Amino acid sequence: MNPKIIRKLLDGVQKGSTSIDSAMEQLSTLPFADIGGAVIDHHRALRTGFPEVVLGEGKTAEQIVAIVLELAKKQNNVLVTRVDPEKAARVLPEVSGLAHLESAKSLVLKQEEIAPQGRGTIAIVTAGTSDIPVAEEACLVAELAGNRVTRMFDVGVAGIHRLFHRLEELRQAKVIVVVAGMEGALASVIGGLVSSPVIAVPTSIGYGSAFGGLTALLGMLNSCAAGVTVVNIDNGFGAGYAASLINRE
Amino acid sequence: MNPKIIRKLLDGVQKGSTSIDSAMEQLSTLPFADIGGAVIDHHRALRTGFPEVVLGEGKTAEQIVAIVLELAKKQNNVLVTRVDPEKAARVLPEVSGLAHLESAKSLVLKQEEIAPQGRGTIAIVTAGTSDIPVAEEACLVAELAGNRVTRMFDVGVAGIHRLFHRLEELRQAKVIVVVAGMEGALASVIGGLVSSPVIAVPTSIGYGSAFGGLTALLGMLNSCAAGVTVVNIDNGFGAGYAASLINRE
Amino acid sequence: MNPKIIRKLLDGVQKGSTSIDSAMEQLSTLPFADIGGAVIDHHRALRTGFPEVVLGEGKTAEQIVAIVLELAKKQNNVLVTRVDPEKAARVLPEVSGLAHLESAKSLVLKQEEIAPQGRGTIAIVTAGTSDIPVAEEACLVAELAGNRVTRMFDVGVAGIHRLFHRLEELRQAKVIVVVAGMEGALASVIGGLVSSPVIAVPTSIGYGSAFGGLTALLGMLNSCAAGVTVVNIDNGFGAGYAASLINRE
């Protein structure tokens, strides 16, 4: 419809039945969506290589199946995050080719070859073992976007020598994602040791006054080390996504 | 610049030097702002009659003067809210025609006749005397937008007979703005007594666990009376503005 | 009892055994409830056309059945909100004519024809698909109150072109209800694009620092667009109800 209206208007101009002034006035009062909408959406082309992402939490198995099947038509890769095992079990048989990555609590449908990308490696670091599912979600996004990922798990500050043993490797990464719960001090310590941008992911690991990740979140936002930015609690996906954008050439 | 580009493009179409297909392609990839922006801004025309509004808080006297002088050029009415007496005193001599409405902590520049508007009256009610400045801000916006306003001040639930003495008057209003601090119970009581939409404005009146208006805000959001909607703490302006929109024909 | 007392008093006046002064004194000291109560309740007549509403949450299936059967006697329409599927299944067989609207998590008993009402349409908009149940609750109330409702679902700001494609339709609504979780930015964007009153409904969609809808609630209360008022988290009912009051002639 939209192109038709514009074509008709241009036809009028070409044929002389519509003056330029009149055409300009009509164009400026055209409903926005007819022109602007398409333009706005152009930028998505720049994101080629990223998977389509579905937040599994808060959706039923049926909804997830429907969405994945729809997205699958475009032959993109599809990532479904935050899927608990039961839901995964109900979704898997319904979508052929879908894989369950338990460690990342995610489902992945790979339909497209992933082209290697990125200026360097992305290091994804956790303070403890309980932070790993969130970190794996970040790894998954980064890897689906073509990045090389270095995993460094369970190197929290309670035993800081574990971190120091891998310091050089850490320093070689182009971007670092730090995943930590409780007080989240690891983000500050790493931020003080490296010169790459650090994305901090607070996790809901902890109890009592950890307040479901709020304490780690606040700690990371107030990091005394410059260069640390923060995403939402348990948002491995967001961190992996932002790290991929940063690592782009 | 934008009109020039489009005119040039239409010129080409008119002259035959640009094919319609090429013109359509160019239009669809034009930077958004050249076309879309203007369109988006069209709706503001629908708001005719509203004053231009400047939030005085957080701006210096110098900044306010500059902004008011700029806005004054369009011959609109201008309202500056949340101006303390000292700041008002520094701004007033710089803008001719500017008036200081102390009760509403506002400055007003009337340049345009205000046309009477609205389906009915707007009742603006306060629980106590300390809530009046916020209420007056609401009154001011509503009146500048052409509405008839009924003031009912100091009719809080600690002496509920004061409210009941004016119940019929209240029920005749088309929209009701309830301004209250402390626990904000007046919004629920009025919401339960009338059949007009009620806009509740929590105020920062109170101390201790009133938490600067948070308690009133939460109380109003959880009103057991249906039909009550809420604006930010002390946001008389927002309430008066929304009431004016509701009262429109 | 109350009518008896008053009748007796009037009898005395008629018969001359009670002076007018004495009658007036007696009337003014009568227990409030005998006279005032009935008067206060009069305003409910103004709300004709609204369904009777029961909050299903926090009530047992048995309690809901009892209340619906009681309300059904008046031949009104009855709406029960926030009913999970299990409870719905236990209530449905007990009340003949009761329908389960799963998308709105509600039960409806239609006994009365719904007369078309309202000055225009009510647009009910959601940011995502997970916000739909709350939006459907709003739609249901608005429709049961006789309003025409336009649904625009899943047009959140992460893909803002989706919203812009329907901008004109949105601008034609008399009232707009915006339902959004996470950061709730859609309310501000729409508030800045339209000239109708906007009722924002924060939802509990999100995780981590979404804090069960608190973040969306705070965001909406602090909207930089004037004309936005807010209801409680997930309160689709309240928004639909207020929108209906606003849309009244």
Place this chain on the structure above:
Amino acid sequence: MNPKIIRKLLDGVQKGSTSIDSAMEQLSTLPFADIGGAVIDHHRALRTGFPEVVLGEGKTAEQIVAIVLELAKKQNNVLVTRVDPEKAARVLPEVSGLAHLESAKSLVLKQEEIAPQGRGTIAIVTAGTSDIPVAEEACLVAELAGNRVTRMFDVGVAGIHRLFHRLEELRQAKVIVVVAGMEGALASVIGGLVSSPVIAVPTSIGYGSAFGGLTALLGMLNSCAAGVTVVNIDNGFGAGYAASLINRE
């Protein structure tokens, strides 16, 4: 043991083997518990007539049985509050004479005749039907302590005429307990209408920004009506207990 030590000391004084100065020094350095403890506990005698109370929440059925059997030995009445139906079902068969008051989510063992007490009646009022279990807990404590209790349930401010129909009855009470969730406005309204002390009990009824009763709690603490005091969220027991103390002669 303690009495033995003191007796031995007094024996010494009597026999002359211990000087008064030495006895005084020994007394003043005696471990506190030997003397002070008993004294401190004396005041409990003043509370005669109150049942022994056990908080059922957070205790296993086994623990409750053990505690009740122990307390039962003193032939007091025993009240167990906050017991869910399953736990109640496991406890009941183990203690003979124990009764389950479902409406108050409590267990009661009556072993002692309850002597009527109190200067007047205690009115216990709720805003809605969902507040009743908390109110019944308050009623139960007050009745077990010998008070006459007037119940006024479901008289919230959304339909304020319901309250006004029973205003005189309310005013005759010596103490009033107001139980309300959501915004808790009923406490302020009643506080403004009566001259008796009002104890407000916020309940966890509500959703979203009701925050589990916090909103009602804050509202009640900031009541614009003087004479209102507040207890913890859902603490029917505490309110009934305090009301009983106030009603004492």
Place this chain on the structure above:
Amino acid sequence: MNPKIIRKLLDGVQKGSTSIDSAMEQLSTLPFADIGGAVIDHHRALRTGFPEVVLGEGKTAEQIVAIVLELAKKQNNVLVTRVDPEKAARVLPEVSGLAHLESAKSLVLKQEEIAPQGRGTIAIVTAGTSDIPVAEEACLVAELAGNRVTRMFDVGVAGIHRLFHRLEELRQAKVIVVVAGMEGALASVIGGLVSSPVIAVPTSIGYGSAFGGLTALLGMLNSCAAGVTVVNIDNGFGAGYAASLINRE
């Protein structure tokens, strides 16, 4: 106006021009305020002996003067609370007979003899010396209402022997007001030692995580001692008022 309408109606009945049925119908549909309002206000008569109270905070000196002069006309005693020294100095010369009670940060105008009242004494206790102004506000209200007051200041739990030295005196009070900041533990300790009702007043004394009295407030609401009720932070007035109501015969 209201009396006229009713008189006219009664006239009609007396003269026979209005039937009793018609009169009853007219009475029941009379605007509420004409009858109900007066009735509602009747209860205030029951509060004789209480001073008129003005919250000084948030009012200008000019406003306070105006209100006090107005209230003074009724020959009641007038109490203005929360007045800082500067404001007091500006108000005092304007109202003859007004006294400044610095320890209670209050102004008092005594025009009426205070009749001794109450079933017993009211003990007003503070944890520290910084809590005294709040306590003195409570004392002032209680004394203006005719009660005998016992002051026990600076007996907090850090040196619990200070409390125990006055335990008997404390136990003889009919009502106890406990004023404490920081963690507010004194309320629990006293609540466990006495059999009178305890009104706890959290104060804003403390720093850091005392959060302006929030910590004391929460502590007192969660007191493990039954019989403790709570008022707003620093609300000495409210505590003194409630204590006076409780002490009434």
Place this chain on the structure above:
Amino acid sequence: MNPKIIRKLLDGVQKGSTSIDSAMEQLSTLPFADIGGAVIDHHRALRTGFPEVVLGEGKTAEQIVAIVLELAKKQNNVLVTRVDPEKAARVLPEVSGLAHLESAKSLVLKQEEIAPQGRGTIAIVTAGTSDIPVAEEACLVAELAGNRVTRMFDVGVAGIHRLFHRLEELRQAKVIVVVAGMEGALASVIGGLVSSPVIAVPTSIGYGSAFGGLTALLGMLNSCAAGVTVVNIDNGFGAGYAASLINRE
């Protein structure tokens, strides 16, 4: 690898092929981990006698089994805290020698003789019976670290004589751990009565505005008694650990 690099460097120095200046430069630019890491870890030797500790919460039974089996190889004692009964039942059969301490919700594997240690006893005190599991966790850690522990359970301030009966015993302890929920006042009372360091452990016991232990936590942090330090809500382990460090010679 690291030792090889250093050995090669020293070889060069020994052989004269590497100058001392060059060796120093190389050493100072060696990757940190090669030298520093080991050094940092040295301090753990000072902690001999403490068990290895695993936080059971947030780990699956399988993960716990794997970790315990790994740790068991070093012949240390192993403690797993915060294990609910179901998880315990799944872990126990998989690790020979593992014991389930239900009262402390913990699993213990004793492989090493525990040498008695410490300057004195550690008193571990609770306000109520529901606080006992947290206290037992503290006891367990302290005992596994070789300390003598005195248990004083259920001595809260609601019946303060219970505490006073054991005051001398309490005063003889070298360190005191106070475990309390609700308002946590016991920490202040004990802090005011003893001259040993007091570690306060808030528990999540309570309801409503106890906010899962936050109220007790805040109360303890604001204790008016000097010498009280605080750990996280329900962190019996942390308190027992810190008490053990303090009790060391």
Place this chain on the structure above:
Amino acid sequence: MNPKIIRKLLDGVQKGSTSIDSAMEQLSTLPFADIGGAVIDHHRALRTGFPEVVLGEGKTAEQIVAIVLELAKKQNNVLVTRVDPEKAARVLPEVSGLAHLESAKSLVLKQEEIAPQGRGTIAIVTAGTSDIPVAEEACLVAELAGNRVTRMFDVGVAGIHRLFHRLEELRQAKVIVVVAGMEGALASVIGGLVSSPVIAVPTSIGYGSAFGGLTALLGMLNSCAAGVTVVNIDNGFGAGYAASLINRE
């Protein structure tokens, strides 16, 4: 008075005019304070060597002068904390011998020789330079109580090498006080590196979501390093006091 009563009672026993049974009965019903109070206060003797401490904040200069003069009579050392420079200037001339320690925002009156005490040194560490006043308050208390104190200031984790340069010195301390604002990560890092008890003091240093020290407080309470206990925000005094108790022999 109390001794007189007891002496009289013992006299009776000695003379035979009072039987032992009667004396025992009288003793057990004596007002608590007569005996218990003194006993309770006994433990203060164990605290010899500690200064008398006055919290200056929230007290007027006049009040501080009065309290210090009173305390000075006992010839103890007196410490006044949290005194701003203006207040200090007003207090100093009034008390001879009083010294102003600006770095600790404290006043000190030394009247008594301080005997060296303690099992080892107390290390007092800060993350930044802005944390120093709080740390100096801790140093002051510890030194007035006779401890040797090692200061390590400005060694925060943003430049962690500063800490590592002094690691050995840190490890030799018997107790460590860590003072840090912002995210407070230093407490966790140090807690993971040492085997002494660590007392963490959050400071109000920071802005925005540092929330006046709340973020540091929460971070420290959730430290992943065992053995860390926490005091209130900016409570240098409390930390120094607790450290002194821990360092006692």
Place this chain on the structure above:
Amino acid sequence: MNPKIIRKLLDGVQKGSTSIDSAMEQLSTLPFADIGGAVIDHHRALRTGFPEVVLGEGKTAEQIVAIVLELAKKQNNVLVTRVDPEKAARVLPEVSGLAHLESAKSLVLKQEEIAPQGRGTIAIVTAGTSDIPVAEEACLVAELAGNRVTRMFDVGVAGIHRLFHRLEELRQAKVIVVVAGMEGALASVIGGLVSSPVIAVPTSIGYGSAFGGLTALLGMLNSCAAGVTVVNIDNGFGAGYAASLINRE
């Protein structure tokens, strides 16, 4: 000292008086700081080009002068952030060459030529005019680090066409910093329109439930647009710093 120890050790190896095995053992047990510290600090070399940064807030003018003079010795550029005008006026005359950038509330000492750096431009965007000082702080850091910066101020969502007019320019940036107060919706809108990493800076602009920037902070953390990371409230410095790291080659 440290170099001396190592030199001595190497001397021994060279001379043959120390065996290689012995040297290795000594090296591995050397106090950490002697070797590790220097190594850790090496990474700072990678940050060449960044200015030295001092947080002015919370420091006195004297302290700032001292620090700047000290840092100036290294011939680096020095940036002092968060300096109010009065403090600036006191610092400026003391440091020659120091410039006051009022718009950024900062002081700058330029001693070193700034080499152009970075893969592209950094766009720094604000929602309103009041957000500009925070944005200018970000610009300053980015420019001092050699980046090209594009400023786009006052393009908030209340008038979204302002943003769309500059969309192409925005899309060409390599990194985008979005500075917004109130509800912070601009970050989500931009995040949905671009494919560069977005760093969101909440500001404390707003009132009432804006809670000093908390609302904007939460909104940004919960952005429905992927690729958005967040820094502390008003932390322009941190955003500019992180953007610079991201823009590095």
